[in-house]
Amino acid sequence: MLRVHSENELQLNADVLVIGGGPAAAWAAWAAASQGVKVIVVDKGFLGTSGAAAASGNGIMAPTPENWDKVLSERYCLGKNLANLRWLERVIEKTWLSLPLVEDWGYRFPKENGESVRQSYYGLEYMRVLRKTLLRLGVQILDQSPALELLLADDGSVAGARGVQRQKHCTYTVRASAVVMANGGCAFLSKALGCNTNTGDGLLMAVEAGGELSSMEASNHYAISTAFNATVTRGVPFGWASYTDEAGNDLGGYINGRRDPSFLPNALLKGSVYARLDRATPEVKAVIERSHFIAFLPYKKAGIDPYTERVPVTLVLEGTVRGTGGIRIVNDSCATKVPGLYAAGDAASREFLSGLASGGGGPNAAWAISTGQWAGVGAAAFAKSLGASAHERVVYPVGQAGLRSQSNTVETFDSEEIVRGVQAQMFPLEKNYWRCEQGLLDSLASLETLWQQVQANPKQDTVSDVEFSRRAAALTAVARWAYFSALHRTETRSEHIRVDYPETDPNQRYYQATGGLDKLWVRRDWIKDAMSGDKPQNVKVVTGAIDISGKDVGAQGIAPLPRLSGHAQLISGDV
Template structure:
């Protein structure tokens, strides 16, 4: 399809196309351009203001070298024997060495004793600086231009992408030597602040092109938010909260002096929960109000003092944005199983860094900075290897579901071409399976099979003819297909990991099985599949950084 908007189609060429508009995409575009190649970056929003990073402040896992061993050890421990020690080390080193570049580009980190403290950033300013730097180095930015499908050569390599431009009401094509997928994870349109651009498009496009996903069972991260304005998901202030039920009874939630991570979801399954930040000292208040001020805006608007008054709290699904699952990375350059396709940031699986635990916050910020650069350089080198005839290759569009009518024998199926599907109804159906804690947080074989059956019905519905009265219709239809696809991969993967580990909780298999030390690859469109990729590296009992002194960026 898309032919209705092709009369004035924009046609462009580049060595590297970066898809996305957050930190990982910006770092990838800069790194590729730094290799002397032509780079185009396409974002469904406005690069610099859209996405989770631009919405507020965020920590960065960038300790000084003398603290690397401690941080590496802690990240490895959290990964519960699934994280990769070498990858943790290289992410931390790359991030620490990269942050002075941001300062050179114009970002002002706070100072202590005359030294820059580069362990967090203010999202809007950080992304403003990143955009300004991309323009400075000659990267072409396509705003309001959601990418809908990849282009493939006859031998299965990625050779660009195609999308729509909302403001110009037209399609566009970018022929490229290589593509970096850095358009985030999937939060299932939960309205978590900055996450509604994260709808799993990259995962669907990658699988259509022949790529694999990994660790999709770790796709169910929930974040705390106030119940009266459930969009801001900043959990740090709630570290100083006490919790109570409707009647005011203290809910405790502590085990050996530390709050049990499962406390809040289990409490919410029983009834309403209220929080009061009454454990915060004056010093703590000053710090958290400055670094997480956006979390306090709902209180100010409602005229509530969160330190003395109880506020209702809830949990919002952030899915793979602060979860782990994503496109499978197969080498140090963040390449995928498809030639010419690279993945970075939340679009990629973060299993090497986090196992099946959340990497949300500082670790994911570091992952975006480091993998963005590795993917950008890898894509640039791949594009250079193609020579001057890269754009002479014959290509075909890889997209299908949500874009085109089903094909039978090379032609549209006559039984479905006149019937369109309701994108909004599809999204509501997906959310009905993914949002409830009793389905997605507390998983069981029966529950997963029941949800998968319903999701399969939705998948059959999105096979029908998509509505395409406008470019917005095309985008929305494709988005509904992506959300359905990601939900199926998440639950199918969860069904096949018969243990509880980190974010993945099976009530019918409540213990962690030491024998299940593998990553779980998954993929497929109409027919889903899983594969166990066993981890062969020995378990590190006392991780030690191999090279605590950085050598080069």
């Protein structure tokens, strides 16, 4: 970024800067603008077409009020005692109350008996309506303008961001009183549909500014896809599939009438797996083809009838996009540890919503709608509290790896090689789905080598060079945080599977905060609420706690963790 110069470098001021271009970013921008403040949105792609939501249809966790308790209870159980009942109720209620707004703005939900059925949306049209609404409110949108680093004021509060504009081949700076990070999670460039803009940039930017992450061990969500076109990750149609091996033998996979979640990963480790949607009735076919039509496009292009013909299937890593880990939020307004910095959508940890289970689909859609608004209102209030002189503050950029060299070498690193190295550790099921201590340590050692490499000079001859160097650093950083957290949760819970600790430990009822750049750390934030009777017993180390409101009640200490031979620099619990 230092070697990209332009006489027409863009410099702007805003009260609230929103980073991202999906539903969470759009809702945050709308909520902030509705408070009467000036809002700018910067997006890596085009707000309205980029990101996972715009790529296809999606459900929404927006049950009718008479079903709220039922859905709340189901989601809490799926969270394996790590979800938060009060936050679940907040999300469900906020989403239900917000969807009529979308209809007022021009989106047409289907009707039944004259009533709107607001249970799902068609992503492209939904995002088109949101973009149109933002422009009508006077929100300024910078498309094709990825943000790469945050700005901080001398007091440690956020003061805007810097990035690059691809189409104008220049850099930009937006001075802002508050920032909402809503640029998604990290799918490690797996080519999952709509997810290649989700490369963990926001997580790295937040940590560099002094923020924390949480539940990063829940970063290994895999989704089923056809192996011949492994991009469309819509699993609903496969609920009516039968599975066979190369020779045509039925693979079964049912326990007590339900498909074992680990069935497909186990089968793929043994060889090729084929699926045929032969369990779907004509009524089911009509429903899934209408609601998940994009899942059938690969079949149509290949001239395949998925109901009668076998198709090879695979699993595609979606990481934290349908996982849970993300930036740690510390209050009801989705604020982070950094004053003036807020997080929403997939960029934020969804632990209150899902524990360590996936919130993919309807729950995450509801999370984007609700947290986007809470973060937008919170950011607007913070901006107003600073007053008109906020832009006169002395500020400085805090971006490091991938932007500025941390070593004395004159050589530049190969960003594509770094990405391939990260993917080699994150993609394989035997590394990331089935986890064990030695495997995690081996991967962390490889990732540590990559992290040292991205401390060298980034290539910065073009705007693309700057973006890709930074992206390589972000992918490496997120992978390290994910595996470091996974190493220190010594149990199997929801999507975090440890083959060396196959049982769920009732005494590990805590969230794991993590952070650090060159030196990683993990802290246990114990959950204490009046709703559960399974309080941790006989636990000697308690360094923090979170009450049912989600507010910190004392999480300042760092839990001392055992140093393992040969990897002390990787697993220190000290900061």
